[in-house]
Amino acid sequence: MSSSDFIRxxxxxxIESSKFGGRVHTRFPPEPNGYLHIGHAKSICLNFSIAxxxxxxxxxxxxxxxxxxxxxxxxxxxxxxxxxxGFEPNGEAKYASDYFEQLYTWAEDLIQKGLAYVDDQDAxxxxxxxxxxxxxxxxxxxxxxxxxENLELFRGMCAGEFDDGAKVLRAKIDMQHPNMHMRDPVLxxxxxxxxxxxxxxxxIYPTYDFAHGQSDAIEGITHSLCTLEFDDHRPxxxxxxxxxxxxxxxxxxxxxxRLNLTHTVMSKRILRQLVEDGSVDGWDDARMxxxxxxRRRGYPPAAIREFIDHIxxxxxxxxxxxxxxxxxxxxxxxxxxxxxxxxxxxxKVIITNWPEGKTDLREAVNNPEDADAGTxxxxxxxxxxxxxxxxxxxxxxxYYRLTIGREVRLRSGYFITAQDVVTDDDxxxxxxxxxxDPETAxxxxxxxRKVKATIHWVSAEHALDANVxxxxxxxxxxxxxxxxxxxxxxxxxxxRKTVSAKLEPILADVEPGQVVxxxxxxxxxxxxxxxxxxxxxxxxxxxxxxxxxxxxxxxKQKNQKKNKGRAPIS
RNA sequence: UCGCGGGUAGUUCAGUUGGUAGAACACCAGACUUUGAAUCUGGGGGUCGCAGGUUCAAGCCCUGCCCCGCGAGCCA
Numbered sequence: 263m264s265s266s267d268f269i270r271x272x273x274x275x276x277i278e279s280s281k282f283g284g285r286v287h288t289r290f291p292p293e294p295n296g297y298l299h300i301g302h303a304k305s306i307c308l309n310f311s312i313a314x315x316x317x318x319x320x321x322x323x324x325x326x327x328x329x330x331x332x333x334x335x336x337x338x339x340x341x342x343x344x345x346x347x348g349f350e351p352n353g354e355a356k357y358a359s360d361y362f363e364q365l366y367t368w369a370e371d372l373i374q375k376g377l378a379y380v381d382d383q384d385a386x387x388x389x390x391x392x393x394x395x396x397x398x399x400x401x402x403x404x405x406x407x408x409x410x411e412n413l414e415l416f417r418g419m420c421a422g423e424f425d426d427g428a429k430v431l432r433a434k435i436d437m438q439h440p441n442m443h444m445r446d447p448v449l450x451x452x453x454x455x456x457x458x459x460x461x462x463x464x465x466i467y468p469t470y471d472f473a474h475g476q477s478d479a480i481e482g483i484t485h486s487l488c489t490l491e492f493d494d495h496r497p498x499x500x501x502x503x504x505x506x507x508x509x510x511x512x513x514x515x516x517x518x519x520r521l522n523l524t525h526t527v528m529s530k531r532i533l534r535q536l537v538e539d540g541s542v543d544g545w546d547d548a549r550m551x552x553x554x555x556x557r558r559r560g561y562p563p564a565a566i567r568e569f570i571d572h573i574x575x576x577x578x579x580x581x582x583x584x585x586x587x588x589x590x591x592x593x594x595x596x597x598x599x600x601x602x603x604x605x606x607x608x609x610k611v612i613i614t615n616w617p618e619g620k621t622d623l624r625e626a627v628n629n630p631e632d633a634d635a636g637t638x639x640x641x642x643x644x645x646x647x648x649x650x651x652x653x654x655x656x657x658x659x660x661y662y663r664l665t666i667g668r669e670v671r672l673r674s675g676y677f678i679t680a681q682d683v684v685t686d687d688d689x690x691x692x693x694x695x696x697x698x699d700p701e702t703a704x705x706x707x708x709x710x711r712k713v714k715a716t717i718h719w720v721s722a723e724h725a726l727d728a729n730v731x732x733x734x735x736x737x738x739x740x741x742x743x744x745x746x747x748x749x750x751x752x753x754x755x756x757x758r759k760t761v762s763a764k765l766e767p768i769l770a771d772v773e774p775g776q777v778v779x780x781x782x783x784x785x786x787x788x789x790x791x792x793x794x795x796x797x798x799x800x801x802x803x804x805x806x807x808x809x810x811x812x813x814x815x816x817x818k819q820k821n822q823k824k825n826k827g828r829a830p831i832s
Numbered sequence: 833u834c835g836c837g838g839g840u841a842g843u844u845c846a847g848u849u850g851g852u853a854g855a856a857c858a859c860c861a862g863a864c865u866u867u868g869a870a871u872c873u874g875g876g877g878g879u880c881g882c883a884g885g886u887u888c889a890a891g892c893c894c895u896g897c898c899c900c901g902c903g904a905g906c907c908a
Contacts, residue, residue, distance in 0.1 A: 266846085293908055328907065385906055394904055395834045430906055440835045442904050451906035470908050493837060494903050517837085519901095524843090572856070574845050576838090579901050583843050586857050596870060631870070662868080671866060705866045716866050782867045805868040 267575035269308075269516055273316055273485060282484040282511050286318030289483050290344075290351070291358075291474070293325045294336035294458065297545045297552045298343045300566070300587075301528040304521040307570040309487055310349040321481055322351035326359045327473045329455040337458065343553040347563045358473045359459045361480055365468050366420065368476060368506050369431060369450060373412045377505055378449060379405055380415040381432045388430070392437075392445050399437035399445045419452055422465045426452050431466075435501065443498045447471055475499045476506065478513040486513045489520040490577065521573075522581040524740040526551050532749055541753060542736075548787075548797045549736045549757055559733075560777040560787025560799030565594035581741060588800045595777055595785045595799065600628045600635060603673065603718045604780040604796075605764045606730055608647035610693045610722065613678065616644030621721075626674035640766050642675050645722040647764040649782075652717040653694055655683065660809055662714035664694070671716040673781060677702035718781045725764040730786065730796045732759045763796075 277284050288309040292302065313320035322344065326332050341355060372378035381388065381402045393399035407415070419429055431450035439445050449472040454465050478486045486499075496515050503512045520528075527533065528551060536542050536550070546554035556566065569590040573582055603626075622642040629635035653664040664670045669679040676698040684693035701708050739752035772778070777787045777799055784801035 291908090295908080325908065331907070388906075389904075392904055397834090397904095399904090427906065432906095442835085445904085448906050453906080467906090469906070474908085490837070491902055492908090494835085496836095519838090572844085576845065578838055578845090580844065583858075586843075589857060592869090601867080627866090630865095630867085660868095673866060675866095713866090715868075718867075779867085779869085782869070784869095802867075802869050807868090809868080 268577070269485070269487065269518060269575055270312065270315070272516065273312065276484070277316065285482070285484050286313060286316035287321070287352075287482055287484045288313045288318065288487060289321040289323050289356075289478065289481065291323045291325045291477075291488075292340055293328070293331065294333060294340060295328075295331040296336060296530045296534075297554055298340055299528055299533070299550075299552045300523065300526070300556065301521045301551075303347060303553065303566055304570050305487070305489070306344065306347060306349060307567055308518070308575065311567075311571070312485070312487075313352075318484070319352035320349075321353070321356050321483070323356040323358065323477060323481065325470070325474065325477075326357050326458055327468050327470060329453060329457040329467065332458050334458040339554075343557075346557055347553065348567065356477075356481060357459055358468075358477045359457060361473070361477055362460060362464060362468070364480065365473060365476055366466075369416065369468075369472070370413065371507070372433070372449075372505060373416060373431075374409060375505065376409060377434050378431055379407050379412050379434055380419065381405070381430050381446075382428070385427060388448070392442065395442075401437050402432070402446070405434065405446070416450075419450065419466050420464075422454075424452055426454055426465075428452060433472075433498075433501070435498075441494055441497055443471070443494050444501070447498060471495060471498050472502065475503045475513065475515070479503060479506075479508045479510055482510040483513045484511070486515045488515060488517055490517045490579065491520075493517045517577065518575050519577055519579045521570075522579070523551070523587065524581055524584045525735040525737050525742070526584060527737065527742055527749055529749070535750070536736075536753075541750075548731065549733055557775070558787070558790055559797055560595075560775075560785060561591050562594045562598070562777070565590040568594070584735075591800050592785070592803070595779065597631050598629075599777050599779040599785055601626070601630070601781050602769055602778045603640065603720055603766045604728075604730070604769065604783065604786070605647040605649050605718065605720050605725075606732075606761050606780075606783065607650040608720075608764050609650040609653060609691060611646040611648050611678070611719070612693055612695050613644040613646070613698045614681070614695050615697045618644075620644070621723075624674045638768050640674060640768070641721045641724045642672075643721045643723050646672070646719045647722055647725060648672075648694075648717055648719045650691075652715075653680065653691065655691065658810075659813075663717055664696075664715070669699075669711075669713050671702070671705065671713045672719045673716050674705070675719065676700065677707060677713060718783075720764045720766050722764075724767045726767060726770055726794075728763050728765050728769070728794045728796060730761050730763045730798065732761060732798050733757060734759075 273286060290306050290309045310320045381404045383402055391400045416431055430448045432446045432448055435444045435446055437445050448469055450466045450468055452465055453467050456462055499515050537545055542549055545552050546558050548555055548559040569587045623639040624642045625637050626640050627637055654661055657665045664680050666680050669677050671677050678696040678698045680694055680696050682695040683691050686692050734754055734757050736754055736757045737752045738754050742752055743749040772788045772793055774788055774790045774793055777785050780786050785799040786796040787799050789795035
């Protein structure tokens, strides 16, 4: 079912020409320095799906070449999130650090070939001498050391004879190269830091550019897929591999555009800031774009996968609408989520002609999209909660829910007609007095009269209390940081609203993480830790909201026109 | 400023060897409906970045220009 794109086209061509003997082997290479987010999901889906489609496999490899940044906790978290998304890596997780020994040997090979040298300049000097976009770099004074001297020095680096930062190993390529990454890039640096896997075994660590391609090669990766910002690294990727004796065919790097979403930040730095300043509860807050956040929010992994599959692949940087992702979430949940009734903003309905003390057990369909989901029974009594919005004393145009004198259907219940209300001192409705028609138990009136609306309800006597988190966009700006503004400038202080809701009794029996549909409201996920807390995953499409919005816009335009007409002519 | 990569509906992407520009989501309208949901049907939407050139014919080929992204870590 997968669409065709430039990467799949290339792989098909490679298979036909048997470039890698027809093999396809990909990898997902996260650095264990943070939690996975929806942006990573694109890379994950891409690498795993492609392997699957072409009968290959996909490795999970931790790119752990920088002990300063990495933490073992993330290794576990990443594997959990990957499993949650529904992917199983080929064999055990791999680590770039598994190859430190081989990488070291290769570094000596390069020195032997006269293609690498030890540089005594400090970081600032190296940076200054690299030149700029318009100015060529200048050669290091240590560039022409002999092979023997380089070898001895490099071994000394490895043996811990020099201070951190005192020396580096550099590739000897071309300080005049138009591509900055080719101006004698650093291959090894001295860093006395405990590594998550190798502890204090090493004091020198390879850079990304001296580890990634070789790791690919060692694992027999054929197609090394990465994001566009590595485009400039490709010549270096190839240079390194071309100068080494590889155990397999040389892998090929291909770049694609990373995922951007409206109203969303993907930057780890900014996400950390949100966590640290308390704007969100943590990395797994339901408003975070992390996989853990989306999981708490109730996003089905399948919806994420289908979304990624749908948006396709290109080399064009762009931004997808978050609404598109949400539409995949709805489509997925519509088919699977059990329907339940919950009232988020309750107002009391008294049925005046209901037999005193009677409880009627109503049979309600669990999921109209899935006959196998069966039915449940819901207690109905003479005192109910309904949604405050479903009653109006002064109904706006096109409003067709409950209002005085009008009849509506209670879902899976009876037709009721509002007769009267009780208000408090502020005029706020506190009780709606209604009559019901016992003949409408089947959901239809025997005389064939129709009602325009069906509303949901919960028996007051049987209602469960629960907290529900309602979410708005974390960032109100579609493109945060657009036009040079602060990325968090549009941080929404009201991105989460908690309401105490009334639930039908069967909702006592839910699993952590389960997502149900509160009828007419949206999809709601049971919290992972507290089953009396629900998170609004995503609302239902809301035609009424749209009607109101349109009316508001029309009014606004009318006012603007009026004002324009009145504007003085200067 | 230099190098690289890009530019096709609101958004994300298709577009074969040059032959009347497509899809999905979004938007609008209608049908159906015990969720103003879902489902179904239909509709509006485009100076193919701009300007030249080649050609009977250019989104596609050629030239020039414009705009956007990335790049000067001992981060990945």
